[in-house]
Amino acid sequence: MEISKLLPDDEAGCAEAVALKNSAAKLDCPEMLQPTARSYANMLRYGWDMEPEYAYLARDADGNAIGLLGMGVNLYDNTNQVWIDVDVHPDHRGRGVGSALFEYGESLTRELGRDTIGYGCVDLPKADAFARRHGFVQKAVEVNRRQDLTGLDYGVVQRLYDDALAASTSYELTKLTGPLPEELLEDMVTLTASINDAPKDDLDMEDDVYSPARLRAYEEAQSKSDHTVYRVIAREKSTGALAGHTVISVERERPHIGEQHDTAVDRAHRGHRLGALVKSAMLLWLRETEPGLTQVDTWNAESNDHMISINEQLNYKIVARILAYQKKI
Structure with missing residues (x-):
């Protein structure tokens, strides 16, 4: 498996990322709104308020996108923190892809000199167990x-x-x-x-x-x-x-x-x-x-x-x- 940074000008990569997110959401929470390839690229360019997000695609040996790490790096406040999202294609779950992306995100957080990682996932028993297994503590519930x-x-x-x-x-x-x-x-x-x-x-x-x-x-x-x-x-x-x-x-x-x-x-x-x-x-x-x-x-x-x-x-x-x-x- 190879993990590489996704750039907003990579149209094919952004389309792959969105397709992966849609596949994961179809299983986990089909009603949740997903970005288009264009809007996803814009989040990597501009973010919410010119605070761009970062994304990293995991690919298998054949070059297929199998996992996605999203990172929000606060610049205006809470500058000790990074917030991450992890999506794994349903066909590749249970093979260590999510764990590898968690570890990659933690490594990047350390490189940035930050000491806290935030993470959010759909309220599902397997997702909760996965987060706790990687040392995360639940602190709040957000409702869409x-x-x-x-x-x-x-x-x-x-x-x-x-x-x-x-x-x-x-x-x-x-x-x-x-x-x-x-x-x-x-x-x-x-x-x-x-x-x-x-x-x-x-x-x-x-x-x-x-x-x-x-x-x-x-x-x-x-x-x-x-x-x-x-x-x-x-x-x-x-x-x-x-x-x-x-x-x-x-x-x-x-x-x-x-x-x-x-x-x-x-x-x-x-x-x-x-x-x-x-x-x-x-x-x-x-x-x-x-x-x-x-x-x-x-x-x-x-x-x-x-x-x-x-x-x-x-x-x-x-x-x-x-x-x-x-x-x-």
Whole structure:
């Protein structure tokens, strides 16, 4: 078996990686959304916010792709950590491929001078046993939910919006696509950092660190990946303070697919139903501007009861439970 780095300009290699991921997902969690070859290459180029991911393909003696190691190397915060994903083609499981990729990822982590590896896998008994056998300790559960817009009752959405609007008369909404206006940038740094109040459970993680440069990097990465970013921002009328926001990114390659990137309310402005307000306003807006959009995926800690309760009102259903592990090396 040979393991080699996958570069984003390797179109054939990215296509092989995606085919392998699809084969693994078909067995492990067929409903989970998988990238296209193009979007996978863009993650290797730009990442989420110009923090590119890394990938390594394992091939057998005949050159067939049999395993894939993905690595996220934090640059903005938690710089002692690396997060990995491991996929093994179903036809090659039980032959040491996954173990070899784990060991390879650990070696790369040591070379980077980092001391913690994070790992996530679908909640399956064999996957859990595999992680624990390699010294990982489960620290959290993340849940992937999907909103089916074709079956969404927009009467429910409108009522949620109307009720939230009545509870938040001191606030007004701003809708934006594309880059943030310069005059909002500094305040958006503070508001975006509100996501740090979301549950981390037992994960050994520092708060995310945001800056104007990082927000601009996020916009750049999404634009270069051919995604349209929609924002709904709640602002306090009397002070102009930014109080809450929600962000959805829509793929242009697959315009029926959207992803919830953020929803957060500043601690000083909670208790006015701003989370429900911005999320319902977003849906009503996207119904007009993205008529081809049929699904939106979101991720939450399983313990995030407040956000989950809003999502369940908006026709989100569970797609997958992901067990999150960490290991000190």
